[in-house]
Amino acid sequence: MMEIREQVQRFGIVSLTTEELFALIIGSGTKNNHVEQIVQQLALLSNNFSDVSILTAHNLLKINGIGPAKQGQILAIIELCRRLNHQQRLRNHQQITxxxxxxxxxxxxxxxxxxxxxxxxxxxxxxxxxxxxxxxxxxxxxxxxxxxxxxxxxxxxxxxxxxxxxxxxxxxxxxxxxxxxxxxxxxxxxxxxxxxxxxxxxxxxxxxxxxxxxxx
Known part of the structure; x- marks a missing residue:
């Protein structure tokens, strides 16, 4: 995790892969499940993050190493992204077909x-x-x-x-x-x-x- 944080400081957040971004969000693993293992399970469940809509509250708790706290962190990020994406509007005075x-x-x-x-x-x-x-x-x-x-x-x-x-x-x-x-x-x-x-x-x-x- 320290390597990821150092990479952010040196090269910016855009330098991270999707897996590294999720690892940064999750923060730490558990005694039996390292953060990398948790991210791998997330990737497998969501078809390599191509369908994050499947990462529901129920499904997240099925992943070893994810409890209510990490579940909340992940759901918050997904919901924030959805809301920001939905703020994209048609330009005022744009002619519509x-x-x-x-x-x-x-x-x-x-x-x-x-x-x-x-x-x-x-x-x-x-x-x-x-x-x-x-x-x-x-x-x-x-x-x-x-x-x-x-x-x-x-x-x-x-x-x-x-x-x-x-x-x-x-x-x-x-x-x-x-x-x-x-x-x-x-x-x-x-x-x-x-x-x-x-x-x-x-x-x-x-x-x-x-x-x-x-x-x-």
Missing amino acids: IPLLAQHLIKKYSNYQQEELIGIYLDVNHCALIEKNLFRGTLTAATVHPREVIQTALLVPCANLVIAHNHPSGNLRPSKADLAFTQRLQSCCELFSINLIDHLIIGNGEYLSLQERGLM
Whole structure:
């Protein structure tokens, strides 16, 4: 561990491998499991760190040498990275097309493990005004109402709107609740002269447009 810390001081944090970064986070091993052994188990579980989403609270405790303290450290780093990554937004006044917007959302939400409802509020020229996370959870009448979406639209204010949500399962087929919510939202938007352009469903590196499918 001292060698890793010395390397950071001499060459900077960017000089470390992913394995060395995890070793630095973990800090020390246990009597029966050195830090290098713990990192190897982490690498094996996460397919050489290519899928850190599998490093859940439950799975981490299955690794010899990881207890609640080290579990918390690792989960905190993963969650921090996720939050910072999700702060990446569309540039204000960037003109939006559905394919451009879809690729932006795929990059951010395709592998997310919970459903997120996102609103992209546009001006009359279809330029981005704001992008906002509106809700986390399944889109049902009991959990989300169009007023949450409309309230922001009136505050901006905007002329056009695209909404999107991710399907963690990767199945892009819209549910009955997805379609019902879209219809309710579309009716509300019409009352306030807001054009609901599309509802995108994101998952597994792909997207589905309800507008293109004739579902709205």
